[in-house]
Amino acid sequence: MQYLSIIKNTESLLAQISDESQKIVFFDSQIQIYQDYQKDLVNKKKFAQALEISERGRTRVFVESLKERLGISKQETKTWTFNIENIKQVAQSQNATLVEYSIVYEGLYIWVIQPTGNIEFRRSPITEDDLDNLETLILRARVSIGIAEKDNQPLKLNPEEKPRDGHFPWLQYLYDILIAPIADLLPADPEARVIFIPHYALYLVPFASLQNPEGRYLIQDHTPLTAPSIQVLETTHAQQQRLHRTQKKALVVAEPTLHPKFQNNPYNLRSYEYMQEAAQTIARILDTLPIMGDSATKVAVITQMLQTRIVHIFAHGLLDEYQPEDTNLDDIPGTIPGTIVLAPDADSDGALNAAEILDQQINAEIVVLSACSTGKGKITGDGIIGLSRCFILAGVPSLVVSLWNIGAPAAKVLMTEFYQNLANGENRASALRHAMLNTKTRFPKPESWSGFTLIGETQPLTLTTQNIEEALRTMSIPEHATPAAIVKAFTDLFDYYEPQFLSQIQGLDLQPTDSLETLAAKIKAWCQTHPNVEENIENDLSQMGPNDANEEEETPEEIVRRAYEKYLENLNRLGQTNEKQQ
Incomplete structure (x- = not known):
């Protein structure tokens, strides 16, 4: 009962702060007691009570502000009334499976609350070292799918971290630590909603694109959405x-x-x-x-x-x-x-x-x-x-x-x-x-x-x-696109798509002696009969920043060499190399 007494005292002090930003800072400084109590309850196998404390230790100021705006009395918002029965009622009213994550020092806890009210607890297999570097690992996963992380120093990926044939090692790693431990608890019906409640760095996870070992994305098997907490979910309803x-x-x-x-x-x-x-x-x-x-x-x-x-x-x-x-x-x-x-x-x-x-x-x-x-x-x-x-x-x-x-x-x-x-x-x-x-x-x-x-x-x-x-009509490559941008965008397709997506490239006839301008002209001409490839190149060109956050600036010669190597590699994988290209 000592933990609960400290928590109640913390929340009493929180209620005395009027400025919302100061409330957030104070609440954030007290998170450890909620995490310690969760760990204690989990060790005692009191998993439902630990979930209640997990909810109690997140979005407290957020929910208070929301409820006050809804006209709920100020006294009621400052008194903790959201318990395990309320959590079950939200899952039932939403007719959705709720997945709540909680980062507790050396561990990552996961609860699955089903619409029936059944609650299951699992631990993630993430190592303590990876948990300490979780935000960086998530950013590496985002970089691996081509995102330029402008808010951070560029991350350079090793060859084994990069995608190949439509498989993304980092997306599969995140699946292994976030989804695999609870996969058997998620609904079999892909139309059934799964509401993920992230915690700290997990807010940066693109849940829809997490990938299982067979290369299937989460969104192919489930209908994902997110909420800051189960309490916020109740209030937005x-x-x-x-x-x-x-x-x-x-x-x-x-x-x-x-x-x-x-x-x-x-x-x-x-x-x-x-x-x-x-x-x-x-x-x-x-x-x-x-x-x-x-x-x-x-x-x-x-x-x-x-x-x-x-x-x-x-x-x-x-x-x-x-x-x-x-x-x-x-x-x-x-x-x-x-x-x-x-x-x-x-x-x-x-x-x-x-x-x-x-x-x-x-x-x-x-x-x-x-x-x-x-x-x-x-x-x-x-x-x-x-x-x-x-x-x-x-x-x-x-x-x-x-x-x-x-x-x-x-x-x-x-x-x-x-x-x-x-x-x-x-x-x-x-x-x-x-x-x-x-x-x-x-x-x-x-x-x-x-x-x-x-x-x-x-x-x-x-x-x-x-x-x-x-x-829904397709868009074409803009006339002002530079040869370097066109060739780099086309080359990126080989890393991110399954080989079958570019199975017609034997008609492209790229040569190792082509200049950057010649390569770009050949690609643009070829794209006129391959509009789906063209609109993918155009989409890359339409985005802000570099296509690949981990690539350093390349010379025209390096761009040409990399493009031809990827082109030839793809032909080989498809078994379509002829003597001319060999």
């Missing part, structure tokens, strides 16, 4: 029930004009390729007109966002890089990381900060943030502090956020499918899953389809859509 229907159906924001400060150091932002086309397509589907360019100011976006059912934003997202003029945000108490870069006006540089979102009362049923880093933030014991948290606190019950930029062509296809699926009556989780699977058939690279995650409420959304087929 309540938010959905209290929303009043607004008149305007959709708001689509795209490619806001960038203030000059964001085009220079330290931001160096530029327009995304095809962002406007993708946004115009989504706007037509949702029967509205997009707000773009100079019109996409902070005032205009906030004004419309407050009275719109569906909000879809194509824009740059910053994590904690944004600094107002002559101000260091690190010196301002309560600063929340996360910024959406909108168009400037006379009074603003266009930066819509997370804290400004928090000040709103948003009646949207779902917000989709198609921008880099919108699903990221400062990771604490109270969950991720960033854009996603602020939208939920502002009243949004469902969010689709991005862990990285998947590319405008892929995003256009994925979101077209998503809205079509919603219009067909699918719930939000199933709509996103089926959209990802369909996008995967056209863009097999995990980077191009697994970057989105759904947070919160999943119930169907009444919707009608327009002009679906036109939205």
Whole structure:
């Protein structure tokens, strides 16, 4: 009982703090007692009670703020009332399997709560050393699928860590430590929802693309979504029930004009390729007109966002890089990381900060943030502090956020499918899953389809859509693409796709003596009869930053040599090498 007494005293002190940011800092400093108590209960095989303490030791300030915004009395929010029976009720009401992770020093605990109320406990086989370096291991997995981790120093992968024939060693490693221990407890029906409750670094995991030893992605067998905690999941459901229907159906924001400060150091932002086309397509589907360019100011976006059912934003997202003029945000108490870069006006540089979102009362049923880093933030014991948290606190019950930029062509296809699926009556989780699977058939690279995650409420959304087929047409390689970019993007395909995806390459006839310009011209000409390959190259070209975060700058000769070696290697694997190429 000593642990429980200390926890109650901690929570009594927490209740006396009025400033939310100070509450988060204090709560984060007290996490050890919750972890110690979990470990003690697990050692005594009191697994259900340990789950209750796991929930009690996360998102405490978040839930308090949510409930106060819902009109629940302040006294009730400060008294712990969420117990094991409440946890079972959430699983039942959601008709979903809940998977809660808890990082407890040398171990990783996993609970599976099924809709029937059955609770099972498992330990992850992760080693203590790997647990100490978990965030780096997750970042290596993300780099291995082609993501440029701009918030960190570039990670260089060893040859054995890189993908081959559609198999990703790091995605399989994460599957082994996060999914394999509980695979027998997950639903057999792939349409049944599995809600993952991450902890600390696990917020960075792209669950949809985790890969089993046979190379099957998690999303092929399950319908995944995430929530910061089971308590937050319960509260977002309540938010959905209290929303009043607004008149305007959709708001689509795209490619806001960038203030000059964001085009220079330290931001160096530029327009995304095809962002406007993708946004115009989504706007037509949702029967509205997009707000773009100079019109996409902070005032205009906030004004419309407050009275719109569906909000879809194509824009740059910053994590904690944004600094107002002559101000260091690190010196301002309560600063929340996360910024959406909108168009400037006379009074603003266009930066819509997370804290400004928090000040709103948003009646949207779902917000989709198609921008880099919108699903990221400062990771604490109270969950991720960033854009996603602020939208939920502002009243949004469902969010689709991005862990990285998947590319405008892929995003256009994925979101077209998503809205079509919603219009067909699918719930939000199933709509996103089926959209990802369909996008995967056209863009097999995990980077191009697994970057989105759904947070919160999943119930169907009444919707009608327009002009679906036109939205799904392929895009071509832009004329201004450099020969080096074209050749590098094409070469990357060999690492990320199964050989059959490029089984026709014997007609390409690349030669070791080709110049960089000749190689690029041959690839572009060949792509005219291979539109699926062309749109994958174009998608890579549309993304910000380098395609491969672990590759150093290459000379033209190195680019040519690597491209020909990959081309010849693939021909050999397919058994299609002829004497000329030998």
